[in-house]
Amino acid sequence: MIPAKFDYTRPGSVDEAIRALAGGGEDAKVIAGGQSLMPLLRLRLAFPELLVDVGGLGELRGVRDEGGTLWIGALTTHDEVMRDPAIGQHCGLLAEAAGTVADPAVRHRGTLGGSLAHADPAGDLPAVILALDASMTVRGPGGERTIGAGEFFVDYLTTVLAPGEILTGVRVPKLGPGWGYRYEKFHRTAQAWAIVGVAAVARRSDGHVAEARIGLTNMGMVPLRAHAAEAAAAGVEADRAALRSAAEHADEGTEPPSDLGGAPDYRRHLARVLTARALAVASGV
Numbered sequence: 001m002i003p004a005k006f007d008y009t010r011p012g013s014v015d016e017a018i019r020a021l022a023g024g025g026e027d028a029k030v031i032a033g034g035q036s037l038m039p040l041l042r043l044r045l046a047f048p049e050l051l052v053d054v055g056g057l058g059e060l061r062g063v064r065d066e067g068g069t070l071w072i073g074a075l076t077t078h079d080e081v082m083r084d085p086a087i088g089q090h091c092g093l094l095a096e097a098a099g100t101v102a103d104p105a106v107r108h109r110g111t112l113g114g115s116l117a118h119a120d121p122a123g124d125l126p127a128v129i130l131a132l133d134a135s136m137t138v139r140g141p142g143g144e145r146t147i148g149a150g151e152f153f154v155d156y157l158t159t160v161l162a163p164g165e166i167l168t169g170v171r172v173p174k175l176g177p178g179w180g181y182r183y184e185k186f187h188r189t190a191q192a193w194a195i196v197g198v199a200a201v202a203r204r205s206d207g208h209v210a211e212a213r214i215g216l217t218n219m220g221m222v223p224l225r226a227h228a229a230e231a232a233a234a235g236v237e238a239d240r241a242a243l244r245s246a247a248e249h250a251d252e253g254t255e256p257p258s259d260l261g262g263a264p265d266y267r268r269h270l271a272r273v274l275t276a277r278a279l280a281v282a283s284g285v
Helices: 014-027 037-042 078-083 085-090 092-098 104-109 112-118 124-131 227-233 240-247 264-282
Strands: 007-009 028-031 050-053 063-065 069-073 135-140 143-148 153-155 166-173 179-186 196-205 208-217
Touching: 014 028, 014 050, 014 135, 014 166, 028 037, 063 085, 069 085, 069 112, 078 085, 078 092, 078 104, 078 112, 085 092, 092 124, 092 179, 092 196, 112 124, 112 166, 124 179, 124 196, 124 208, 179 264, 196 264, 208 227, 208 264, 227 240, 227 264, 240 264
Parallel strands: 007 050, 028 050
Antiparallel strands: 063 069, 069 166, 135 143, 135 166, 179 196, 196 208
């Protein structure tokens, strides 16, 4: 299919991009790598009157060590996230999950910020950002603001980004000593969306799980935290039986979709199984 007609601009700075978006109103869209937006345009599922191409803005790329956190620019590609040594050392879950996104061609073009702003609950990285308790940095006509990952995703393909605002980066707390991580993903083919994915981080102390955080992919209209499973895992002995028992709560509070990938009950089963696996690895079992 051929996309509907639209205007196109390629600003030279973030401020120029914000002004262009504000001038285009709600019918303006940001494009960077284009791996999520272009299919929607071709299928005529999106009809923006203006595309603002931020792909050339170097200020939105790269990784910056801020002490207790890493700031990752929104235009950092999945491949760069996967290979960056600082991310691998301090936020390994994000690097691991980025390596599962689609295929090498998509990973070299698709961006971290684009994936998060697109807000597809079947995407891998939104659930990972939730599990890592990250926050988003956003700039718009009213200046800069910080939004926690738990407040960023509000509905299917919808975030709290206001018209004229751009996601500029993600601030991720470093995982310190005692923390482990794992991203478990079930999908039909290497390039396919996850039928269900589970992102888990766990802190082990004295043979027990002191704390766990779990993000769920494709278990609702938005990426979700498995709070019941987190609470069940906290304080238990770090062994497979105890973690399997905690994982039985992973699907509580979810509303998984029904589509060609699987029925809701099937997805609930997958969420419990994958959570048990992810918790076991994250806990060092």
